[in-house]
Amino acid sequence: MKEFELKYGCNPNQKPARIFMADGSELPVEILSGRPGYINFLDAFNSWQLVRELKAALGMPAAASFKHVSPTSAAVGLKLSDKLKKACFVDDIRNLDDHPLACAYARARGTDRMSSFGDWIALSDVCDVTTARLIKREVSDGVIAPGYEPKALEILKGKRGGAYNVVAIDPDYEPDPTERKQVFGITFEQGRNSFKIGPELLSNLVTANKTLPESAVRDLIISLITLKYTQSNSVCYAVDGQAIGVGAGQQSRIHCTRLAGSKADTWFLRQSDKVLSLPFKSELGRPERDNVIDSYINQNEEDVTQEGVWQNYFTARPEPFTREEQKEYLSHIDGVALGSDAFFPFFDNIERAHRSGVKYIAEPGGSIRDDLIIECCDKYGIAMAFTGMRLFHH
Numbered sequence: 001m002k003e004f005e006l007k008y009g010c011n012p013n014q015k016p017a018r019i020f021m022a023d024g025s026e027l028p029v030e031i032l033s034g035r036p037g038y039i040n041f042l043d044a045f046n047s048w049q050l051v052r053e054l055k056a057a058l059g060m061p062a063a064a065s066f067k068h069v070s071p072t073s074a075a076v077g078l079k080l081s082d083k084l085k086k087a088c089f090v091d092d093i094r095n096l097d098d099h100p101l102a103c104a105y106a107r108a109r110g111t112d113r114m115s116s117f118g119d120w121i122a123l124s125d126v127c128d129v130t131t132a133r134l135i136k137r138e139v140s141d142g143v144i145a146p147g148y149e150p151k152a153l154e155i156l157k158g159k160r161g162g163a164y165n166v167v168a169i170d171p172d173y174e175p176d177p178t179e180r181k182q183v184f185g186i187t188f189e190q191g192r193n194s195f196k197i198g199p200e201l202l203s204n205l206v207t208a209n210k211t212l213p214e215s216a217v218r219d220l221i222i223s224l225i226t227l228k229y230t231q232s233n234s235v236c237y238a239v240d241g242q243a244i245g246v247g248a249g250q251q252s253r254i255h256c257t258r259l260a261g262s263k264a265d266t267w268f269l270r271q272s273d274k275v276l277s278l279p280f281k282s283e284l285g286r287p288e289r290d291n292v293i294d295s296y297i298n299q300n301e302e303d304v305t306q307e308g309v310w311q312n313y314f315t316a317r318p319e320p321f322t323r324e325e326q327k328e329y330l331s332h333i334d335g336v337a338l339g340s341d342a343f344f345p346f347f348d349n350i351e352r353a354h355r356s357g358v359k360y361i362a363e364p365g366g367s368i369r370d371d372l373i374i375e376c377c378d379k380y381g382i383a384m385a386f387t388g389m390r391l392f393h394h
Contacts, residue, residue, distance in 0.1 A: 001026060001027050001029075001030070001031075002020060002021060002024060002025070002026055002027065003018050003019065003020035003021075003027070004018060004019050004020070004027065004031065005017070005018045006018055006019065006036075006037055006038050006041075007035065007037055008037070008038065009038045010038055010039060014038075017038050019041055028169055028170040028173035029044075029144075029167050029168065029169045029170070030167070030168045030169075031165075031166070031167055032148070032153060032157070032166040032167065032168055033153075033156065033157045033162070033163075033164055033165065033166035034142060034160075034163050034164050034165035034166060035163075035165070036141075036142055036165040036167060039068070039069070040120060040141055040142055040165060042069050043066040043067070043068075043069060043119075043120035043141075044066075044120055044122070044142070044144040044167055044169075045144075046066065046069055046229045047064045047065075047066040047071065047120060047121070047122030047144065047229070048122050048144050048169055049229060050062075050064050050071060050074055050122065050225060050226065050228070050229040051063060051064050051074065051122045051123060051124040052124060052171075053197065053225050053228070054074060054076060054124065054221075054222065054225050055124035055125070057196075057197060057198055057221050057225060058076055058218060058221060058222075060076040060077050060078070060100065060104070060241075061076065061077040061100045061101040061103075061104050061123075061124050061125045062074065062075065062076050062077070062104050062123075062124040063075055063077075063101065063104035063105040063107070063108040063109075063121065063122065063123050063124070063131075064108055064121070064122045064226075065108045065109050065111070065112075065115075065116040065119045065120075065121060066119055066120045066121075066122065067115055067116065067118070067119050067120070069231060070229075070230045070231045070234075070246065070248040070249065071226055071229060071230055071243065071246055071248075072108075072111065072112045072115040072116045072119060072246060073107070073108045073109075073111035073112055073116070073226075073242060073243045073244070073246065074108055074222060074225070074226045074242070074243050075103075075104045075105075075107035075108040075111070075222070075241055075242030075243065076104055076107075076218075076222065076241045076242070077099075077100025077101055077102075077103045077104040077241075078100075078103060078104075078107070078240065078241040078242075079097045079103060080096065080097075080103060080106060080107065083271045083276060084107075084110070084271060085106075086271075086276050087110065087267075087270040087271045087275070087276065088106050088107065088109070088110025088113075089110065089113075089286055089289075090106045090110065090134065093106075093130065093133075093134065095130075096130070099128060099130040099131065101123060101124075101125050101127070101128060101130075101131050102128065102130040102131040102134055104123075104124075105121065105123065105131050105134055105135065106134060107241065107242040108121075108242065108243075109121070109134070109138055111242060111243065111244055111263075111267055112245075112246070112263055112266075112267070113290040114290050114291065114294050115263075116138075116140075117139055117287055117290070118139055118140060118141055119140050119141065120140065120141050120142055120143070120144070121135060121140055121142070121143040121144070122143070122144050122145070123143065123144070123145035123146075124145075124146075125145070125146065126145065126146060126147040126148060126149060127143070127145045127147070127148045127149065127152045127153075127156070128149050128152055129149060129151050129152045129155065131152065132148070132149075132151075132152035132153075132155040132156050133155060135156060135159075136155055136156065136158070136159050137286070138286070139287060141165060142164065142165025142166065142167065143156065143165070143166055143167070144167040144168075144169055145167075145168065145169070146168065146169060146170075146171035147168055147171075148166070148168065153166065175192060176192075177191060177192055177194065178190070178191060178192070179191075179192050193228065193391075193393070195228075195389060195391075197221060197224045197225050197228065198221065199217050199221070201221075201224070201362070201385075201387045201389065202217060202220055202221075202362055202385040202387070203385070204365075204385055204386045204387070204388065205383060205384070205385050206365070206370075206374055206384055206385070206386050207374055207377045207378055207382060207383055207384045208378045208381075209377075209378070209381050209382060209383040210383060211383055212360060212383055212385070215240075215335070216335070216337055216359070216360040216383070218241060219238040219239055219240070219241065219336075219337035219360070220238070220337045220339060220360055220362045220385070222236075222238045222241065222242065222243055222337075223236040223237070223238040223243060223337055223338065223339030223362065224236075224339045224362055224387070224391065226238070226243045226246065226339070227339050227340070227341040227391045227393075228341075228391045228393060229393060230246060230248045230341070230393060231248045231249040231393060231394065232248075232249070232341050232342070232391075232392040232393055232394060233247075233249070233250050233251065233252070233253050233256050233341065233342065234246065234247060234248045234249070234250075234256055234340075234341045234393075235247050235253070235256040235257050235260050235338060235339065235340045235341070235349075236260060236338070236339050237260050237261065237263075237264040237336055237337070237338050237353075237356060237358065238336070238337045238338075238339070239335060239336045239337060239357075244263070244264045244267040244268075244336075245259075245260035245261060245262070245263035245264030245265075245267065245356070246260055246263065247259035247260030247261075247263070253340070253342070253344060253345060253346075253349060254346065254348050254349055254352065256340075257340075257349045257352045257353060258352055261352050261353065261355065261356040262298075264336065264356045264357075265326075265330055265356055266294065266297055266298065268329070268330060268333055268356075268357075269297045269321070269326060269329065269330070270293060270297070272321075272329055274318075274319075274321050274325070275293060275296065275297065275321070278292075278293070278296065278314065278318055279314045279315045279316045279318065280292070280313060280314060280315075281313060281314065281315055284313060288313075292304050292313050296318070296321055297321060297326070303320075304318075305317060305318055305319070305320045330355070330356070330357070333356065333357030334357050334359055335357065335359050335360075336353075336356060336357040336358045336359060336360075337358070337359070337360040337361070337362070338353050338358045338360070338361045338362075339361075339362045339363070340361070340362070340363040340364075341390065341391040341392055341393070342363070342364055342390050342391075342392065343363055343364050343365055343366045343367040343370070343373075344363055344367065344373050345367050345369060346369065346372075347369070347372050347373055347375070347376035349373075350373060350376040350377055350380070350382070351376065353382075354380045354382070358382060359381070359382055359383065360382065360383050360384075361377065361382055361383070361384040361385070362384070362385045362387055363384070363385075363386065363387065364386065364387050364388055364389055364390050364391075365386030365387070365388060366386075366388075370386075
């Protein structure tokens with residue numbers, strides 16, 4: 001297949017649309033089911049690069065959940081705790097721990113479940129049956145992987161009445177080192193960002209605390225590779241083998257740090273006993289539960305504990321999750337890693353990161369205020385590495 005005609009581009013009025021190889025060669029993908037769209041393929045090719053690099057850097061199966069050309073999360077295939085299984089809605093899966101790719105997907109899809117609604121999925125390894133069964137029951141647009149077990153493909157082809165998008169990519173495909181795109185009829189050209197992210201990038205520890213345990217190295221690598229494929233400005237919180245808060249596309253870095261920190265806090269709070277014990281009505285679907293949990297934690301548009309409201313969701317009225325209770329719960333969180341795609345210009349970012357349990361940071365360095373950033377890290381015993389490498393992605 002040398003080209004694939006798309007229904008339309010980013011919007012229905014943008015026609016004609018297609019994907020093709022400029023040199024006339026075969027596309028490195030095969031569409032096994034469905035008819036992916038323009039944005040689907042943008043998500044697919046960005047997310048595939050992310051999971052491929054995670055697998056290469058850490059030697060574990062990886063998965064990513066993408067929406068609008070940025071990851072909601074990415075994760076590697078570590079086993080989940082019982083509480084995390086329940087928070088990710090996978091506590092009913094037998095022998096989940098025996099399937100690392102499924103564990104990676106459960107983590108990635110379960111991190112920011114509201115943002116992942118209708119996502120695109122990327123898998124670093126051949127999709128197995130357990131992973132396919134998890135994918136089938138979530139609302140998503142499609143999946144890209146280097147292959148699919150026959151039974152797994154059968155399961156995925158049955159999703160959406162046979163219209164679910166399933167794409168296989170050649171794992172050996174390497175793109176041209178020069179990439180081009182057009183904006184307003186003008187062609188931009190640059191070298192691909194083929195910079196390799198690994199443990200050696202974290203060797204320049206500039207803080208008083210120079211201790212980076214293996215788990216922190218792993219999580220910082222996850223954070224940085226995630227940022228490499230996140231719309232800038234961006235920061236990423238990570239812990240326990242997964243990105244738990246991604247702040248993408250904000251003009252101000254502190255807004256990135258706040259946004260991602262808020263998502264990380266919500267991820268932690270979802271695992272609290274108060275949330276895990278919410279008495280949901282049995283008929284309430286998974287997406288509805290996600291919305292209710294988010295409102296319960298963040299006290300958004302609807303107070304789900306209010307009289308006349310709680311009856312829509314619960315079998316009994318739950319006690320509110322007060323700000324004081326949440327603050328107390330989060331005060332015990334520690335060991336979180338934080339990556340930034342460019343330097344922190346002000347120490348307010350460190351203050352905000354500390355509130356979400358950040359203990360390890362990786363950022364390029366190079367600000368005229370680096371000394372103040374280091375001083376703030378030292379105040380909290382945070383270990384920070386200057387990578388010397390910016391990771392902007394547009």
